[in-house]
Amino acid sequence: MFDPFTGETIVDGACRTPSAAVRLGLEPPRFCTQCGRRMIVQVAPDGWWARCSRHGTVDSFAIEQR
Numbered sequence: 460m461f462d463p464f465t466g467e468t469i470v471d472g473a474c475r476t477p478s479a480a481v482r483l484g485l486e487p488p489r490f491c492t493q494c495g496r497r498m499i500v501q502v503a504p505d506g507w508w509a510r511c512s513r514h515g516t517v518d519s520f521a522i523e524q525r
């Protein structure tokens with residue numbers, strides 16, 4: 460696993476507490492959590508999406524539906 464905002468490797472027990480904006484799904488991730496690659500991020504007035512060239516797209520709509 461990689462930190463979606465810094466791209467650093469997440470070690471067990473070392474996971475950071477995300478900011479309020481992150482928990483609410485307002486801030487898009489910048490790195491893929493599966494491979495640590497920098498993703499292409501697009502922010503729109505009604506949400507955002509981020510795309511990894513290997514692992515596909517993550518978007519704010521999917522998070523809101525949880």
Ligand SMILES: [Zn+2]
Nearest residue numbers: 491494511514
């Ligand atoms: Zn990836």
